[in-house]
Amino acid sequence: xxxxxxxxxxxxxxxxxxxxxxxxxxxxxxxxxxxxxxxxxxxxxxxxxxxxxxxxxxxxxxxxxxxxxxxxxxxxxxxxxxxxxxxxxxxxxxxxxxxxxxxxxxxxxxxxxxxxxxxxxxxxxxxxxxxxxxxxxxxxxxxxxxxxxxxxxxxxxxxxxxxxxxxxxxxxxxxxxxxxxxxxxxxxxxxxxxxxxxxxxxxxxxxxxxxxxxxxxxxxxxxxxxxxxxxxxxxxxxxxxxxxxxxxxxxxxxxxxxxxxxxxxxxxxxxxxxxxxxxxxxxxxxxxxxxxxxxxxxxxxxxxxxxxxxxxxxxxxxxxxxxxxxxxxxxxxxxxxxxxxxxxxxxxxxxxxxxxxxxxxxxxxxxxxxxxxxxxxxxxxxxxxxxxxxxxxxxxxxxxxxxxxxxxxxxxxxxxxxxxxxxxxxxxxxxxxxxxxxxxxxxxxxxxxxxxxxxxxxxxxxxxxxxxxxxxxxxxxxxxxxxxx
Numbered sequence: 143x144x145x146x147x148x149x150x151x152x153x154x155x156x157x158x159x160x161x162x163x164x165x166x167x168x169x170x171x172x173x174x175x176x177x178x179x180x181x182x183x184x185x186x187x188x189x190x191x192x193x194x195x196x197x198x199x200x201x202x203x204x205x206x207x208x209x210x211x212x213x214x215x216x217x218x219x220x221x222x223x224x225x226x227x228x229x230x231x232x233x234x235x236x237x238x239x240x241x242x243x244x245x246x247x248x249x250x251x252x253x254x255x256x257x258x259x260x261x262x263x264x265x266x267x268x269x270x271x272x273x274x275x276x277x278x279x280x281x282x283x284x285x286x287x288x289x290x291x292x293x294x295x296x297x298x299x300x301x302x303x304x305x306x307x308x309x310x311x312x313x314x315x316x317x318x319x320x321x322x323x324x325x326x327x328x329x330x331x332x333x334x335x336x337x338x339x340x341x342x343x344x345x346x347x348x349x350x351x352x353x354x355x356x357x358x359x360x361x362x363x364x365x366x367x368x369x370x371x372x373x374x375x376x377x378x379x380x381x382x383x384x385x386x387x388x389x390x391x392x393x394x395x396x397x398x399x400x401x402x403x404x405x406x407x408x409x410x411x412x413x414x415x416x417x418x419x420x421x422x423x424x425x426x427x428x429x430x431x432x433x434x435x436x437x438x439x440x441x442x443x444x445x446x447x448x449x450x451x452x453x454x455x456x457x458x459x460x461x462x463x464x465x466x467x468x469x470x471x472x473x474x475x476x477x478x479x480x481x482x483x484x485x486x487x488x489x490x491x492x493x494x495x496x497x498x499x500x501x502x503x504x505x506x507x508x509x510x511x512x513x514x515x516x517x518x519x520x521x522x523x524x525x526x527x528x529x530x531x532x533x534x535x536x537x538x539x540x541x542x543x544x545x546x547x548x549x550x551x552x553x554x555x556x557x558x559x560x561x562x563x564x565x566x567x568x569x570x571x572x573x574x575x576x577x578x579x580x581x582x583x584x585x586x587x588x589x590x591x592x593x594x595x596x597x598x599x600x601x602x603x604x605x606x607x608x609x610x611x612x613x614x615x616x617x618x619x620x621x622x623x624x625x626x627x
Contacts, residue, residue, distance in 0.1 A: 164381040164388075171366065171389025174455065176315055177259060177448025179362035180397055181441045182507065184404035185420030186358045188413035191351035193339040193405045199352045200398045203359035206559030210522060211366050211390040212552045213529045215383025220532055228521045229459055229468075235528030238468060239586060239602040243609075244521040245463040246582040247575075251517035252456035253492040255364060258510040259445040260286035261500060265418045265507065266438045276417060278506035286497055294490045297453060298481055315447055318440025319396055322425055326403035329428040335406035356566035360515035362397050366390050418507050453489055460485035470588045504626065515563075516571035517578065523560035529553035570625045576612030577620075583609070 187196050217224070217231055224230035228248050233241020261277035264286055268274035274282040366386060404413060404424045416423035419441050425433030461482035464473035476482045496513075500506035533550035564572065583606055590597050598606060619625045 163377050164385055167381055167385035168388045168392075170451070171385055172316070172393055173447060174451045175363060175366060175389065175393045176319070176396075177255075177445055177452070179258075179358070179364075179511070180319060180400055181262065181419035181421045181437070181444070182511070183358065183362065183397065183401045183421070184413050184424050185416050185418060186508070186511075187355055187401050188404070188410040188420075190354035191348075192410055193335065193402065195348055195351040196355070196401050196405070198348070199355040199359060200394075200401065202352065202559075203356065203363070204394050204398070206556065206562075207359075207363045207366060207394070208390060209552050209556035209559060210526060211386050213526050213556045214366070214386050216549050216552070217525070217529055217532070218382035218386075228525050229463055230466075231528045232521060232524035233466075233468065235531050236524055237599070237602065239598065239605060240524060242463070242468050242586045242589075243579060243582075243605075244524050245459055245468060246585070247517050247579060248521040249456050249459050249489070250492065250578050250582075251364070251514050251521070252452045252459075253489055254496050254510055254517060255361070255514040256290075256449055256452055256456075256489075256493045257496045257500060258361075258507060258514060259449045260289060260497060261507045261510060262418055263289075263442055263445055266422070266441055269417065269422075269434075269438070276506060278500050278503065280501065283497055283501055287494060290490055290493055290497065293449065293453060294486060297450070297457075297486060298483060315440060315444030316396075318437055318444075319400065322421055322437060323396070323399045323403055325425060325429055325433070326407055330403065330406040332406070334409060338405040338410045353566045356563055357512045357515040357571075360518065360563055361511045363390075363393075364514065364518055453486070456489045457482050457485040460488060464589075467593050468586075468589060470585055471592055512567070512571055513574060516567045516575050519560055519564050519567065520575070520579075523557065523564070526553055526556040526560055530557055573612060573616030573619055573625065576609055577616040580609045580613035 187199070191199065221231070221234065224234055229241060229245035232244030261282075264274045264277035264279075264282035268276060268282070273279060274285070277286075366389065400421065404421075407413075407424050408427045413420060413424065419437065422434040422437035422441070425437050460469055460473050461476065463469040464471060464485070473482070473485050473488070475484050496510065500510060503509040530550065530553040533546045533553050587597055616625075
């Protein structure tokens with residue numbers, strides 16, 4: 143069934159022919175979340191903090207992202223009329239321009255996230271082929287570009303085939319991660335773990351150590367909204383929220399375990415110096431070379447599967463936004479094989495641009511990871527803010543007259559957590575995000591002209607001016623060397 147058929151049926155009040163079950167939606171959440179990030183966690187955390195800081199960071203991230211997961215669960219039930227999750231919530235809560243920003247930001251975040259997958263694959267192969275470096279050499283970028291467009295052609299053949307591959311890969315990629323945790327526990331060294339506990343090697347307060355890990359935790363949790371993106375395909379609307387919570391809790395347990403057990407294998411100063419994927423280096427220390435090979439193969443399977451899932455989700459967001467007249471009409475086109483080709487082409491093209499930019503970065507993987515996280519924060523902040531509006535606005539009483547006080551508390555905590563993450567990201571990534579956001583306004587203007595509508599309301603004009611000003615400052619800061627990549 144094509145996207146066009148789905149949309150036409152929905153408009154006519156009919157249900158789409160193909161419906162996703164709770165198990166399938168949960169697998170989509172897990173499949174979207176488990177990608178490149180988990181394989182990089184040991185080094186990323188060891189560069190910032192010790193065991194104590196890592197435990198605090200995961201407690202904060204787990205609680206904050208759980209609140210956000212609850213927000214998506216609540217919104218799926220309270221506003222079943224809204225499809226495509228993050229983007230639709232921002233539009234309903236704060237108007238068309240911020241809704242457009244949310245759609246574009248979420249899409250751009252997925253595109254930049256896709257770049258981390260190729261960087262990590264090339265870095266993994268670079269362990270035996272030095273000319274690939276850490277995934278940021280010219281040869282690595284050329285090979286990654288070939289992979290990028292090969293996947294474009296694969297998905298271009300039909301989403302059904304790509305989705306079938308994703309279901310298989312989701313199961314396959316969980317296995318090496320679980321094996322890593324089990325083996326790390328078996329070879330766990332209490333004395334090494336104790337030495338790593340306080341993080342005494344790091345300058346700065348424990349707060350600053352924890353803050354340094356925050357964008358990494360956001361990156362690995364991206365995908366928690368995966369079920370919401372495909373909410374219009376759910377067999378039962380309430381399954382969207384259930385799948386979100388089940389997927390989140392499962393993945394959170396795995397991610398935290400990978401981080402903490404690594405501190406019991408080798409000194410954190412050595413973990414911090416490992417090449418990515420650092421999980422491979424940790425397991426090599428524990429069991430020998432075969433452990434590194436095992437994790438590396440698992441990583442490539444995992445990353446390719448996550449790349450597939452995120453490319454599909456990114457194209458879906460652009461397609462649905464175009465269907466709602468919030469993106470130019472050319473993005474609503476889809477083939478009879480269920481492929482929104484223009485949206486897919488834009489997704490691949492932006493990933494290509496960012497891939498080239500990584501050659502000029504000091505740390506290509508961490509740059510792409512942090513930018514992915516920063517771009518996703520505004521869409522998540524707007525979704526959480528919309529949940530606050532619902533809990534405090536007219537009709538705020540729940541089903542059977544139950545108070546929504548709990549929903550309000552959850553939404554406020556999620557909103558504050560997203561605001562804290564923007565602070566943790568720092569001015570550098572906020573400005574770089576503006577550089578990406580500001581030019582996107584041209585797409586918004588094109589869409590409004592196609593609808594013969596007024597371009598900006600007074601409030602929207604102010605938001606546009608702020609985004610352009612932020613982009614100008616960002617470009618000047620990069621040119622002057624005040625911030626670097």
